[in-house]
Amino acid sequence: MKKITIKLNGELRSVHVEPEEILLDVLRDKLGVKSPKCGCDRGDCGACAVLLNGRSVRSCLILAIETDEQEIVTVEGISKDGLSKVQNTMLDKNAFQCGFCAPGMIISTTELIEKNPHPNLEEIKEALSGNLCRCTGYLPILESVQEATKK
Amino acid sequence: MAIINDFNYHKPKDMDETLLLLSKLKGKAKILAGGTDLIVHLKEEIVKTENVIDIKEITQLNKIEISEDNIFIGAGVTFTEIIESQKLKEKIPILWEASMTVASVGIRNRATVVGNICSAVPSLDSAPALLVYDAEIVVQSKTEKRVISIHDWFTGPKKTLLKSDELVLGINIPIFQHNGTYEKLGRYKGEDLAQAGIGILVNETKNYRFAYCAVGPVPKRMKKLEEFLKGKEITDDLIEEASELIPSEISPIADMRSSKEYRIHMMKIMFKRGLRKSIANMKGGRS
Numbered sequence: 001m002k003k004i005t006i007k008l009n010g011e012l013r014s015v016h017v018e019p020e021e022i023l024l025d026v027l028r029d030k031l032g033v034k035s036p037k038c039g040c041d042r043g044d045c046g047a048c049a050v051l052l053n054g055r056s057v058r059s060c061l062i063l064a065i066e067t068d069e070q071e072i073v074t075v076e077g078i079s080k081d082g083l084s085k086v087q088n089t090m091l092d093k094n095a096f097q098c099g100f101c102a103p104g105m106i107i108s109t110t111e112l113i114e115k116n117p118h119p120n121l122e123e124i125k126e127a128l129s130g131n132l133c134r135c136t137g138y139l140p141i142l143e144s145v146q147e148a149t150k151k
Numbered sequence: 152m153a154i155i156n157d158f159n160y161h162k163p164k165d166m167d168e169t170l171l172l173l174s175k176l177k178g179k180a181k182i183l184a185g186g187t188d189l190i191v192h193l194k195e196e197i198v199k200t201e202n203v204i205d206i207k208e209i210t211q212l213n214k215i216e217i218s219e220d221n222i223f224i225g226a227g228v229t230f231t232e233i234i235e236s237q238k239l240k241e242k243i244p245i246l247w248e249a250s251m252t253v254a255s256v257g258i259r260n261r262a263t264v265v266g267n268i269c270s271a272v273p274s275l276d277s278a279p280a281l282l283v284y285d286a287e288i289v290v291q292s293k294t295e296k297r298v299i300s301i302h303d304w305f306t307g308p309k310k311t312l313l314k315s316d317e318l319v320l321g322i323n324i325p326i327f328q329h330n331g332t333y334e335k336l337g338r339y340k341g342e343d344l345a346q347a348g349i350g351i352l353v354n355e356t357k358n359y360r361f362a363y364c365a366v367g368p369v370p371k372r373m374k375k376l377e378e379f380l381k382g383k384e385i386t387d388d389l390i391e392e393a394s395e396l397i398p399s400e401i402s403p404i405a406d407m408r409s410s411k412e413y414r415i416h417m418m419k420i421m422f423k424r425g426l427r428k429s430i431a432n433m434k435g436g437r438s
Contacts, residue, residue, distance in 0.1 A: 019158055
């Protein structure tokens with residue numbers, strides 16, 4: 001066991017981990033952050049996405065121990081002081097049905113807007129292409145991001 | 152899902168420490184950079200190891216160095232870092248374009264080009280570009296530094312010349328005037344592995360270079376095609392004639408992603424489309 005310290009959603013958190021423990025499991029089971037989900041468990045579906053030092057990554061493909069002394073933001077952090085503009089638009093437009101892909105979609109969108117506040121549809125599609133949704137067929141999700149980012 | 156196999160985790164601070172570890176643990180260690188391949192393999196027990204050496208702390212490996220005539224891409228450089236470099240987009244557009252086609256943003260933020268060539272799956276997107284650029288791989292062990300041509304690097308599917316006590320430091324790519332493109336065939340946009348891929352390089356002196364991935368056991372240059380077109384002005388008839396050489400240059404398999412016949416058919420089309428595009432770019436002055 002090794003003690004690691006991460007800045008999680010703005011707070012310093014310490015936890016003991018084995019080298020083979022996966023970041024996604026540690027976030028959910030040891031740190032109580034439940035927004036990242038386990039979908040495919042091999043980096044294809046995006047449900048486990050979190051922001052690591054500002055960039056979206058697959059938390060199912062990262063060892064928790066790799067993130068010692070780094071910064072992680074999940075949807076809990078993004079909506080700490082109320083829902084973001086994109087989250088509100090997603091609510092208005094009924095963008096999700098079951099909601100399983102929602103955290104990954106929100107993480108990818110947050111990263112995109114940070115770099116590119118007014119993306120075009122192609123750029124939105126490219127940014128979200130690694131997130132699989134099995135309910136709504138993507139359209140209301142893309143429309144929400146377009147709506148929330150238009151000039 | 153957890154990883155069943157227990158291992159020790161090492162995060163060396165510099166090269167000396169890493170090379171010492173590799174020589175001490177000979178054969179019993181795996182290098183971890185982005186982890187987008189290694190972690191999947193560990194989870195699925197395709198790979199078992201006693202030690203994982205994380206090289207992300209070694210600052211020297213996280214660099215892109217651009218000199219007058221050479222670009223060095225360190226072992227820690229991710230696809231996203233390549234995409235975000237305007238200089239690389241100008242100097243090595245084929246690798247830049249190929250980087251854009253790798254999986255999705257969340258993978259590109261972690262996955263490295265060097266990791267891509269070390270995993271060495273036949274469909275690797277970075278190989279056609281590196282092959283047409285005559286790139287060189289710089290590797291080091293505790294006792295020796297070697298420079299290996301990309302043409303010798305791949306020895307079989309998922310096999311390379313890298314020895315168990317060696318670490319890849321990075322890739323050297325010569326800078327020269329050219330145009331080109333990477334054409335990739337996937338089942339859908341985003342995420343998918345290449346069913347077929349071709350890198351195309353053209354320049355003003357009528358030298359043409361072509362390399363494929365995913366349609367043979369290892370990625371390779373297409374020398375017959377290059378010889379046939381060398382010195383010739385590209386016309387529609389010539390492109391048509393040259394495309395008939397494609398089946399003799401590649402040896403695709405049939406698998407769940409596509410049939411052998413489809414791969415051959417599409418490689419001809421991608422060759423024609425990509426060459427026309429590259430020539431048009433060159434004449435249009437894009438460098």
